[in-house]
Amino acid sequence: MQDTLTILERLCAFDTTSHKSNQDCVEYCRHLLVSAGFDITVLPNADGTKANLHAVAGHKDGPALVLAGHTDVVPVDGQNWSTDPFKLTQRDGNLFARGTTDMKGFVAVALSVATNLNLDALGLSLHLVLTHDEETGCFGARDISDYLRSVIPAESFCMVGEPTDLRPVVAHKGIIGLRATVNGSEGHAATIATKTNAIHYASDLVQYLMQQEQVYAAKPAQDGYDTPYSTIQVGLIRGGQARNMIAKQCTLEFEFRHLPDNPSKSFMTNLETFLSTDLRPGLNRNDDEASIQIEILSHVPAFKAREPSGFLPVLQADPRAAKVKFWDGVTEAGYYQNAGLDTVVCGPGSISQAHQPDEYVSEKDLHECEDFLHRLISRLGAT
Numbered sequence: 347m348q349d350t351l352t353i354l355e356r357l358c359a360f361d362t363t364s365h366k367s368n369q370d371c372v373e374y375c376r377h378l379l380v381s382a383g384f385d386i387t388v389l390p391n392a393d394g395t396k397a398n399l400h401a402v403a404g405h406k407d408g409p410a411l412v413l414a415g416h417t418d419v420v421p422v423d424g425q426n427w428s429t430d431p432f433k434l435t436q437r438d439g440n441l442f443a444r445g446t447t448d449m450k451g452f453v454a455v456a457l458s459v460a461t462n463l464n465l466d467a468l469g470l471s472l473h474l475v476l477t478h479d480e481e482t483g484c485f486g487a488r489d490i491s492d493y494l495r496s497v498i499p500a501e502s503f504c505m506v507g508e509p510t511d512l513r514p515v516v517a518h519k520g521i522i523g524l525r526a527t528v529n530g531s532e533g534h535a536a537t538i539a540t541k542t543n544a545i546h547y548a549s550d551l552v553q554y555l556m557q558q559e560q561v562y563a564a565k566p567a568q569d570g571y572d573t574p575y576s577t578i579q580v581g582l583i584r585g586g587q588a589r590n591m592i593a594k595q596c597t598l599e600f601e602f603r604h605l606p607d608n609p610s611k612s613f614m615t616n617l618e619t620f621l622s623t624d625l626r627p628g629l630n631r632n633d634d635e636a637s638i639q640i641e642i643l644s645h646v647p648a649f650k651a652r653e654p655s656g657f658l659p660v661l662q663a664d665p666r667a668a669k670v671k672f673w674d675g676v677t678e679a680g681y682y683q684n685a686g687l688d689t690v691v692c693g694p695g696s697i698s699q700a701h702q703p704d705e706y707v708s709e710k711d712l713h714e715c716e717d718f719l720h721r722l723i724s725r726l727g728a729t
């Protein structure tokens with residue numbers, strides 16, 4: 347039996363930056379949960395370097411509650427930390443280390459609450475789901491969603507404990523990340539009239555993307571997002587060799603952060619129409635070999651709580667979580683929703699601390715979350 351702070355200290359000591367393995371961290375969680383009587387399934391990723399974990403215990407025929415969190419954290423490289431980011435430091439009621447807010451704090455609370463329960467008396471079936479690679483594109487949640495669909499009854503409640511100040515997030519945007527590679531001609535700048543410059547056509551694509559964003563901005567959502575419409579952002583452009591050479595290749599990386607009501611499918615269909623009717627004819631005017639390819643680099647689905655959701659009123663019955671909110675960030679919630687679970691994002695700490703140097707969560711927030719989970723579990727177990 348361990349308390350939240352002891353568990354958090356151990357979790358933070360594992361450097362689970364997304365590009366590194368999370369297996370030691372998962373093994374620690376597995377051990378804790380097995381000792382407490384949970385049944386565990388560890389699901390390695392394709393190359394065996396990382397793992398997801400599913401744990402279950404309690405009353406098999408009762409209602410099911412899933413507590414979901416990710417084990418990976420963002421890098422600390424280039425950040426100016428005043429404490430060791432992988433050593434939990436307590437100061438003035440706050441707990442500093444990478445991942446304390448996003449989201450090892452919630453994972454520690456979930457593990458502490460779960461492993462201190464009297465499982466024989468539990469009136470519900472309690473699941474814990476821990477994933478890898480959330481920060482790089484929710485790949486762990488993507489990989490585990492089919493498995494969850496097969497082992498957790500549809501309609502079960504799922505709480506994704508991202509740092510929302512314990513307010514239920516009922517919708518957030520999705521992201522599709524893309525790369526466009528434009529291949530043009532080689533040659534002396536003086537021959538451009540008969541050749542194809544890849545940068546020029548990549549610029550046409552940027553122009554198109556900015557026009558599309560204006561279309562989305564003209565129809566903002568009524569909800570409470572900070573930016574109430576879908577946005578498009580070109581984050582990287584690379585191309586050309588010298589001022590007096592025709593640019594043979596140009597690469598763009600961009601993303602579409604879309605509201606649940608602007609699915610990425612229609613964005614992709616419109617993009618393909620622009621490429622085939624506008625961009626490619628010009629691209630091939632002087633050069634049959636010139637081309638543009640689009641690759642999807644990552645895709646995290648948008649999330650919208652069920653309407654009506656059975657879970658949301660249960661959460662809101664607790665005064666601490668009475669008010670819902672909308673988020674501009676993304677989470678794994680869309681994957682859990684797609685796995686059939688009645689999902690809400692709700693967890694301790696503030697997103698403003700996430701990914702920052704000297705990231706922290708307050709002890710008070712973690713204790714409030716402990717109490718919140720205890721109340722939730724007893725309410726669900728009593729029904």
Ligand SMILES: [Zn+2]
Nearest residue numbers: 416448449508
């Ligand atoms: Zn997170």
